[in-house]
Amino acid sequence: MKRTTLALLGLVSLAACAQAPQGAAADAAGSQAATAQAPAPAPKAAPRPDTPEGRALAALRELDPNIEPDRLRAAPIPGFREAIVSGQTLYVSDDGRYVFIPGVNGALFDIRQQKNLSEASLASLRRELLQEIPKSERIVFAPPDPKYTVTVFTDVECGYCRKLHQEIAEYNRQGIAIEYLAFPRMGLGSEDYRKMVAVWCAPDRRRALTDAKNDRPVPVRECKTTVNQQYALGQRVGLTGTPMILAPDGTQLGGYVPPRQLRERLDKLAQGGAGAGAP
Incomplete structure (x- = not known):
């Protein structure tokens, strides 16, 4: 996998690096025994590959084969799907070529060319x-x-x-x-x-x-x-x-x-x- 892709994944996973609040950590530790017995959620049905959702999912999995969006649906932007991954909202073009990451340092990536188009323009x-x-x-x-x-x-x-x-x-x-x-x-x-x-x-x-x-x-x-x-x-x-x-x-x-x-x-x-x- 090329470094451009890895850079994108770094942006996607920023939320995972944040330290949990002490209270939340204590609650998690206190309930470990109970949650250990909780049944695993049923796997979501994968979208068909020939749909916009399927192409969006395939694009995200080019970045990381283990990506499992918590939500994948039509975006407010025409021609894009909205994906939420680990608390980060991403927008993937319906053809699966472009990924847009909003935010202060937001960027538009061309997956096919492995290129950060926003950085190139700037x-x-x-x-x-x-x-x-x-x-x-x-x-x-x-x-x-x-x-x-x-x-x-x-x-x-x-x-x-x-x-x-x-x-x-x-x-x-x-x-x-x-x-x-x-x-x-x-x-x-x-x-x-x-x-x-x-x-x-x-x-x-x-x-x-x-x-x-x-x-x-x-x-x-x-x-x-x-x-x-x-x-x-x-x-x-x-x-x-x-x-x-x-x-x-x-x-x-x-x-x-x-x-x-x-x-x-x-x-x-x-x-x-x-x-x-x-x-």
């Missing part, structure tokens, strides 16, 4: 939008001859941004250049924002950024910067948290990704791999 837009920020406004940490260059929206306060920066030398050893853009996650006008403006106004931005991420003081400065523009750009490219790593083609590679793993994802993307994007 990646194309990101690539165009990133060109609005000139190279001179990025803070760059790069090896002499980088194999890959990624854009990272960063914040000076967030823990994973700091962790990524602590490993900047290893990213460079992996042949990866990091081009930082500012995204003060506390918003414009915040203390976080003022620190990032001071970094971008510093005569040595690389040193100032490293100092800020290590709680060393950065002299307060004001100058004409594109920090506001970078912040707005982050919102336009779909940023929901920092750091955000983007490949040259606009594909989102994740938040914090360890150096070796990031190199592997970039290699797969360069080879046309379907699973190089964020999980």
